[in-house]
Amino acid sequence: MYNEKVMDVFKNPKNVGEIENADGVGTVGNASCGDIMQISLKIENDVIVDAKFKTFGCAAAIATSSTATEMIKGMTIKEALEVTNKKVVECLGGLPAQKIHCSVLAEEAIKKAIDDYLAKKNA
Amino acid sequence: MERQIYFDHAATTPLCKEALDKMLPYFTDVFGNPNSQHAFGRESVKAVDEARDIIAKIINAKPNEVYFTSGGTEGDNWALRGVAHAYKDKGNHIIISPIEHAAMLSTAKALAKEGFKISYMKVDNEGVVDLDHLRSIAKEGTIFIGCMMANNEVGTIEPIKEIAKIAKDCGAVSFTDAVQAAGVLKIDVKELGVDLMSMSAHKIYGPKGVGALYIRNGVKVQSILTGGHQERMKRGGTTNVAGIVGFAEAFKIADRDLEKNFNYVSGLRDRFIDRVLAEVPFVKLNGPRENRLPANADFSFEFIEGESILFSLDLAGIAVSSGSACSSGSLEPSHVLLALGLPEALAHGSIRFSFGKHNTIEEVDYAVEKIKEAVQKLREMSPLFKAEGEIKYV
Structure with a gap:
């Protein structure tokens, strides 16, 4: 059901962990649904210099977390806010239909982490 | 290359060599339709009769109480739907356990849409049916009480004899899905007192796509696969001779060992x-x-x-x-x-x-x-x- 690329990323995910003193953290999903995704960001001058994730979820959730964090590293927050779940799925070479919601979680987690950063910055 | 280890035998098992060897001639040399009157047909009839005898003997049933099916899902469907429709003049209440296979749960939901009332047994935190609760909900007008003999997911073995007794006391037909249990636990349908029992071949090193439903003589079960004269007019469809022969052989070996x-x-x-x-x-x-x-x-x-x-x-x-x-x-x-x-x-x-x-x-x-x-x-x-x-x- 998963393509090789997805299994590959699942097997060797990048950016696993939590950034200490992160500038923005976003957690989405809940345990009863079977998916929780947490993305933490290090941001300098509105550029994402580091991104890490922790995910409770299926292979697709882990693969999309890894890919999404890879994609946004080096992006400005404006660019990162334009990363859609569709782009994450494309980067993985496609996901089974029932797994698309995992990629939506990744998009939401990025947005939430950036919102957190902006809220802190403007506080 | 990493090694391969198979720990999913509750999903399916490999066909055993003995069953395969028994089956092979029935794909080619002995291909007659058991419904045919000629010698080719009669030879196939003989093989199916022998298989039926073997299976009946293992579960202590009479051969004419064993009906071949396409497997567990069909057996579950046939038992539940068939009893519901055959006894609907007597009542519309059905009781099943909440941990049944999807074949039962989905059929029960379909029957609920037809107007049948479905109640669920209570199970404890290990999955064992609460018999006192079952006694309290079994009543006049309950026509079917069904519970799997052993759960496919958590392995819990259920008190089927007691459940069958409760069914008998309230005049309901009792059913057990023995797909995970047949060939694994010793089963005697007379001793258990169940009226109906579904079985499947591929869980016990037999072929996929074949199983059987035990129907105690005297219990009415309406057909769901209406067709020709197969299975004593109760289950249409050309007899899966090779599958049936393989099922009996696999079951015989499972029972022996x-x-x-x-x-x-x-x-x-x-x-x-x-x-x-x-x-x-x-x-x-x-x-x-x-x-x-x-x-x-x-x-x-x-x-x-x-x-x-x-x-x-x-x-x-x-x-x-x-x-x-x-x-x-x-x-x-x-x-x-x-x-x-x-x-x-x-x-x-x-x-x-x-x-x-x-x-x-x-x-x-x-x-x-x-x-x-x-x-x-x-x-x-x-x-x-x-x-x-x-x-x-x-």
Whole structure:
């Protein structure tokens, strides 16, 4: 059901962990649904210099977390806010239909982490 | 290439050599339709009759009480739908357990739309049916009481004799789905007192696509596959001669070796359960420790999700199944684990291991090491799990 690329990323995910003193953290999903995704960001001058994730979820959730964090590293927050779940799925070479919601979680987690950063910055 | 280990025998088993050898001539040389009157047909009839005799003898039924089907799903459908429709003048109340196979649950839902009232038995946190509760809901107008003999997911063995007695006392037809139990536990339908029992071949080293429904003489079951004269006018469709021959042979061998296999496989399971409980932290065994199928071990691993465990083990060459929503394609985790009262997060983290007669202790030990690695790796990725000197439950 998963393509090789997805299994590959699942097997060797990048950016696993939590950034200490992160500038923005976003957690989405809940345990009863079977998916929780947490993305933490290090941001300098509105550029994402580091991104890490922790995910409770299926292979697709882990693969999309890894890919999404890879994609946004080096992006400005404006660019990162334009990363859609569709782009994450494309980067993985496609996901089974029932797994698309995992990629939506990744998009939401990025947005939430950036919102957190902006809220802190403007506080 | 990594080694391949198969721990999913509750899903299906490989066909045994003896059954294959018995089946082969019936694909080519002995191909007659048992419904044909000529010699070719008669030869096939003989093979099917012999198979029926073998199966009837194993379960202590009469040969004319054994009806061949396409497998467990058809048997469950036929029993429930067939009894509901045959006895609808007598009542419209049906009782089943909440941990039945989807073949039962989906059929019950379809019958509810036709106006039948469906009640569910209560099960305790190990999946055992609460007999007092069942007695309290069984009443006049209850036409069907059905419960699986052993659960496919958590392995719980149910008190079928007592359930059948409760059914008899209230005038209902009793049914048991013995798909996981037939060929694994000794079954005597007369002693159990059940009216109907479904069985499947491919769980006991027989071929896929064949099974049987035991229908006690005198019990009315309306046909669901209406057609020709096959199975004494009760089940249409050209007889699956090779499949039936293979089923009987596999069942005969399973019955012959029942005790030996039970002891061997439950030995593997016990070693596996003991090691996992001792060596993997934050793990829960689902279902009873003792009163369970010899081949079954079902665990919930805290803080992580079942499908990701399944694929981690798959990458290590170990085949298992999961009760997580993600692996079934639905949004809900296993209905069985929820019925046992597990929180959803734990139900999402469940993995079923089901052993077979070809597995070895060495495979079990190898798997335990791989499980420890996979669980540790996934926990390190989980936001629910924090290992900072001490483990905190968040």
